[in-house]
Amino acid sequence: xxxxxxSRLAQSVVLxxxxxxxxFAILNIMPGGPMAQYGLDPGMTQHDLARLKAQLxxxxxxxxxxxxxxxxLLRGDWGHSxxxxxxxxxxxxxxxxxxxxxxxSSTAIAIAIGTWIGIRGATHRYSLFDYLATIGAMxxxxxxxxxxxxxxxxxxxxxxxxxxxxxxxxIGDGSVLNYLHHLILPSIVLSLVHVAxxxxxxxTATLDAISQEFxxxxxxxxxxxxxxxxxxxxxxxxxxxxxxxxxQLPSILTGALVTxxxxxxxxxxxxxxxxxxxxxxxxxxxxxxxxxILVILGNLIADIAVALVDxxxxxx
Amino acid sequence: xTERSNTxxxxxxxxxxxxxxxxxxxxxxxxxxxxxxxxxxPPAKPTGRVVVGLSQEPTVFNPLMAHIEVDDAVHFSVxxxxxxxxxxxxxxxxxxxxxxxxxxxxxxxxxxxxxxRLHDNVHWHDGEPFTAEDVKYTLELIVNPKFRAWRTGGHSxxxxxxxxxxxxxxxxxxxxxxxxxxxxxxxxxxxKHILEKAADPNTAAFNQAPIGTGAFKWSERVxxxxxxxxxxxxxxxxxxxxxxxIFKYIPDMTVLYTQFKSGAVDLVDQSYITPDHYAExxxxxxxxxxxxxxSAVESIYLNLGRPQFKELAVRQALYAAMDRxxxxxxxxxxxxxxxxxxxxxxxxxYNPDLPxxxxxxxxxxxxxxxxxxxxxxDGIRAKGGxxxxxxxxxxxxxxxxEQTQQFLQQTFSEIGVEMTxxxxxxAVMWGDFWQKSQFDTAMVASTYLISADPDVSNRFATSxxxxxxxxxxxxxxxxxxxxxxxxxxxxxxxxPEKRQAIYYRIQELIRHDLPFLPLFASTIVLGHKSGLEGxxxxxxxxTASWKASAWYWAS
Numbered sequence: 001x002x003x004x005x006x007s008r009l010a011q012s013v014v015l016x017x018x019x020x021x022x023x024f025a026i027l028n029i030m031p032g033g034p035m036a037q038y039g040l041d042p043g044m045t046q047h048d049l050a051r052l053k054a055q056l057x058x059x060x061x062x063x064x065x066x067x068x069x070x071x072x073l074l075r076g077d078w079g080h081s082x083x084x085x086x087x088x089x090x091x092x093x094x095x096x097x098x099x100x101x102x103x104x105s106s107t108a109i110a111i112a113i114g115t116w117i118g119i120r121g122a123t124h125r126y127s128l129f130d131y132l133a134t135i136g137a138m139x140x141x142x143x144x145x146x147x148x149x150x151x152x153x154x155x156x157x158x159x160x161x162x163x164x165x166x167x168x169x170x171i172g173d174g175s176v177l178n179y180l181h182h183l184i185l186p187s188i189v190l191s192l193v194h195v196a197x198x199x200x201x202x203x204t205a206t207l208d209a210i211s212q213e214f215x216x217x218x219x220x221x222x223x224x225x226x227x228x229x230x231x232x233x234x235x236x237x238x239x240x241x242x243x244x245x246x247x248q249l250p251s252i253l254t255g256a257l258v259t260x261x262x263x264x265x266x267x268x269x270x271x272x273x274x275x276x277x278x279x280x281x282x283x284x285x286x287x288x289x290x291x292x293i294l295v296i297l298g299n300l301i302a303d304i305a306v307a308l309v310d311x312x313x314x315x316x
Numbered sequence: 317x318t319e320r321s322n323t324x325x326x327x328x329x330x331x332x333x334x335x336x337x338x339x340x341x342x343x344x345x346x347x348x349x350x351x352x353x354x355x356x357x358p359p360a361k362p363t364g365r366v367v368v369g370l371s372q373e374p375t376v377f378n379p380l381m382a383h384i385e386v387d388d389a390v391h392f393s394v395x396x397x398x399x400x401x402x403x404x405x406x407x408x409x410x411x412x413x414x415x416x417x418x419x420x421x422x423x424x425x426x427x428x429x430x431x432x433r434l435h436d437n438v439h440w441h442d443g444e445p446f447t448a449e450d451v452k453y454t455l456e457l458i459v460n461p462k463f464r465a466w467r468t469g470g471h472s473x474x475x476x477x478x479x480x481x482x483x484x485x486x487x488x489x490x491x492x493x494x495x496x497x498x499x500x501x502x503x504x505x506x507x508k509h510i511l512e513k514a515a516d517p518n519t520a521a522f523n524q525a526p527i528g529t530g531a532f533k534w535s536e537r538v539x540x541x542x543x544x545x546x547x548x549x550x551x552x553x554x555x556x557x558x559x560x561x562i563f564k565y566i567p568d569m570t571v572l573y574t575q576f577k578s579g580a581v582d583l584v585d586q587s588y589i590t591p592d593h594y595a596e597x598x599x600x601x602x603x604x605x606x607x608x609x610x611s612a613v614e615s616i617y618l619n620l621g622r623p624q625f626k627e628l629a630v631r632q633a634l635y636a637a638m639d640r641x642x643x644x645x646x647x648x649x650x651x652x653x654x655x656x657x658x659x660x661x662x663x664x665x666y667n668p669d670l671p672x673x674x675x676x677x678x679x680x681x682x683x684x685x686x687x688x689x690x691x692x693x694d695g696i697r698a699k700g701g702x703x704x705x706x707x708x709x710x711x712x713x714x715x716x717x718e719q720t721q722q723f724l725q726q727t728f729s730e731i732g733v734e735m736t737x738x739x740x741x742x743a744v745m746w747g748d749f750w751q752k753s754q755f756d757t758a759m760v761a762s763t764y765l766i767s768a769d770p771d772v773s774n775r776f777a778t779s780x781x782x783x784x785x786x787x788x789x790x791x792x793x794x795x796x797x798x799x800x801x802x803x804x805x806x807x808x809x810x811x812p813e814k815r816q817a818i819y820y821r822i823q824e825l826i827r828h829d830l831p832f833l834p835l836f837a838s839t840i841v842l843g844h845k846s847g848l849e850g851x852x853x854x855x856x857x858x859t860a861s862w863k864a865s866a867w868y869w870a871s
Contacts, residue, residue, distance in 0.1 A: 030743070030744070031744045031747055031748060031749060032741070032742075032743035032744040032745075032746070032747035032748075032749075033743070033747050033748075035747065035751075036742065036743045036744070036745070036746040036747035036750075037384050037743075037746070038382065038384070039745075039746030039747060039750050039751050040746055040750075040760070040761075040762065040763065041384070041467075041763075042762070042763055042764055042765065042766050042772075042774055042789060043466075043467035043469055043499075043766040043767070044382075044466075044467055044789070045467075045469060045780075045787050046751070046782050046786070046787040046788065046789075047468070047787050048382075048465075048466075048467060048468055048469075049751070051461075051465075051468075052382055052464060055462070055464045055518075056464070080519065081375075083375040083376070084375035084376065084377075084524065084539070085376075085381075085518065085519055085523050085524070086524060086539075091539065094538075094539040094540065095539065095540050098540070098541075153574065157578060158574070158577070158578060164580070165571075165574055165575050165578045165580055166566075166571060166574075166575065166580075167541075167564075167575075167580065168541065171367065171542055171544065171562055171564070172365075172560075261567050261568050261571070262568065262571060264541075264565075264566050264567065264568075264571055264575070266538065266539065266540030266565075267540070270540055270567060271540060273567075274373065274540075274567070276743075277741075277742065277743055278743070279743050
């Protein structure tokens with residue numbers, strides 16, 4: 001276990017280094033830059049723009065800018081946002097809760113419903129339910145999420161008036177109920193895709209488990225179908241889902257780009273889009289590293305979890 | 317210009333009308349049908365709150381630091397400047413008791429020595445008194461080379477700032493510069509006693525929790541979502557009448573409109589209601605939607621450095637081939653006003669007597685024929701090895717602009733001119749590509765005036781061509797020696813009437829030379845809930861929230 005962790009750690013450091021270099025290069029190759037936002041301001045002269053660039057250190061050679069950034073990061077300094085001057089970690093922290101709330105609830109919905117649909121689809125293969133679930137999953141995967149979002153807002157907010165038109169809460173009302181009320185529509189919309197993905201994987205995994213020898217043995221022993229399903233099939237079918245969950249962890253924590261925009265949700269996805277739009281290099285790089293770390297952690301946790309649950313797997 | 321009948325009446329005007337006899341109110345009914353004399357009066361103490369929707373997020377709260385338009389909404393509410401630009405383009409005193417001029421002796425005859433007298437009894441939000449020391453500190457901080465200041469134009473000419481008394485300050489200008497008075501309307505005064513204690517004013521805690529003298533105090537900010545201001549009941553000026561002012565960030569224009577429609581947002585500030593929603597918005601019950609002239613001019617902006625555009629005949633022919641009325645009426649839902657100049661129609665310096673463009677394809681062809689631009693085998697005209705072909709670029713994803721481009725592409729092709737469309741994301745479009753004149757032509761809504769002053773040296777002076785080593789934003793690479801000398805004269809002249817004559821002539825010359833082909837003067841669709849009184853748009857500022865202190869809810 002210790003050897004496994006050490007080698008994973010070494011791999012991770014190399015990976016983060018590569019990601020940071022590529023990310024930094026792409027950001028800086030992209031034409032435009034942080035001064036573009038002042039391009040239409042008639043009062044910002046080239047004197048002013050050159051001065052600002054120098055003050056932000058953007059007039060230095062790229063490799064020096066990179067080394068400076070990386071050295072600071074190693075010492076725990078993630079830099080400051082060009083836009084509001086706040087430390088990058090604080091900026092990420094301010095948006096993290098919103099994303100965690102939205103993605104956490106939509107993922108919880110997706111796992112519960114997706115698992116159920118997957119198992120039922122597998123045990124009732126080629127039934128009407130199975131066909132409907134398959135078609136539904138295909139539709140959910142093919143139609144862009146923001147479209148569901150807009151339709152949802154139109155129907156439930158504007159027409160019926162049951163749910164808010166977006167936002168995380170009503171300003172001035174921070175009650176739990178108010179949060180929940182605002183959470184319903186975006187979390188359901190976001191979970192649609194996840195339900196689709198989750199149910200398809202679960203269906204396949206369950207079918208796979210059902211055809212195993214130990215299921216036949218269990219049947220031969222005379223166990224009830226229900227007991228076979230709960231004790232032998234589902235447990236085994238869930239194993240690959242742990243890996244899937246690990247892989248989904250980063251996307252859960254880094255937010256949904258478009259859905260957050262449609263629902264005016266102040267999460268990480270919006271932060272990423274805005275930071276990219278204003279070429280806020282420190283925040284974009286911070287988000288990139290944050291995401292990379294989550295990807296690595298997600299996979300690591302999934303590997304360890306599988307090893308703990310599945311006695312056939314040993315970490316070495 | 318304004319489609320709402322009572323827009324130009326401030327609350328004070330309305331009260332004055334009432335005092336005269338109330339009859340005038342009957343002839344100026346407002347949109348919701350109540351006669352103006354029935355208007356509510358502001359509450360005795362700040363009541364209620366207003367949620368203002370913005371499609372970009374304000375993030376810079378130190379008003380002296382480099383910022384963009386959307387941040388102005390906060391600066392105008394939390395801070396005061398020495399002066400303020402009113403909706404008619406007239407400079408009014410704010411922290412100053414009067415506007416200095418050569419007539420009242422505030423500015424010396426040679427324009428070099430300035431004296432500003434300040435209001436007594438103004439306090440910062442933390443209770444400390446505001447004095448001339450704060451003004452001195454502000455003007456010095458802007459030109460501090462370590463400080464990440466916004467525009468430094470004008471400020472860099474200020475010398476020998478002297479605090480004569482807590483309510484009087486003087487300085488000398490390196491050279492006479494009339495636009496500086498306007499620049500000071502967007503120069504908000506910051507508290508010396510707080511910022512001088514900060515180790516680095518760029519990262520001071522103040523920048524995220526500003527303290528001003530304005531009508532509203534900083535309350536809290538939820539990053540990415542909204543920020544909240546509360547009434548400053550000690551405010552020295554008019555108001556405030558509302559207890560809370562909330563700026564809500566709604567990143568998508570359609571969603572911004574939807575939240576206005578549903579009532580989650582009380583007032584739509586930047587980037588306003590999009591033209592495609594205008595017709596629907598104007599029919600919404602309980603909403604006041606009005607169309608007001610903006611400060612920008614949408615144009616086909618030419619890069620005169622390109623060989624295709626060197627000849628005036630080409631520019632004239634292209635202009636004659638633009639069916640502007642159809643573009644406004646059929647593509648832009650009727651939102652936009654035909655113009656011939658860069659000067660906004662509401663400006664005192666707007667020249668109404670410029671020659672009117674006429675859409676005439678035959679005339680366009682004739683101009684090109686006479687100038688010797690002959691169609692080649694591919695149907696595209698050429699002369700001396702130069703094909704009349706160019707790219708047009710704008711911000712990608714703007715569907716009204718894309719339709720306009722396709723429309724123009726079509727009409728230009730009918731006179732033997734090829735226009736290709738090459739759009740870019742905003743961060744690319746307005747970077748070096750724009751600033752260093754790397755485009756052929758751009759479709760752009762340009763604001764030419766700085767703080768509503770008519771001086772356009774930065775846009776039209778030869779010395780402002782960056783691609784030729786200059787330092788302004790003359791991205792068209794326009795050069796005309798008469799315009800150059802008039803611009804110098806205009807910046808040295810303080811008398812508004814004399815300046816008007818100078819800028820009239822500049823507009824004539826630029827209308828003749830056509831460095832850009834005007835499409836329309838930008839027109840903005842503003843919307844707010846009916847019952848919100850005291851709201852007056854002011855397109856001489858960059859925000860609809862320039863005077864939230866006067867807003868109140870009719871009870």
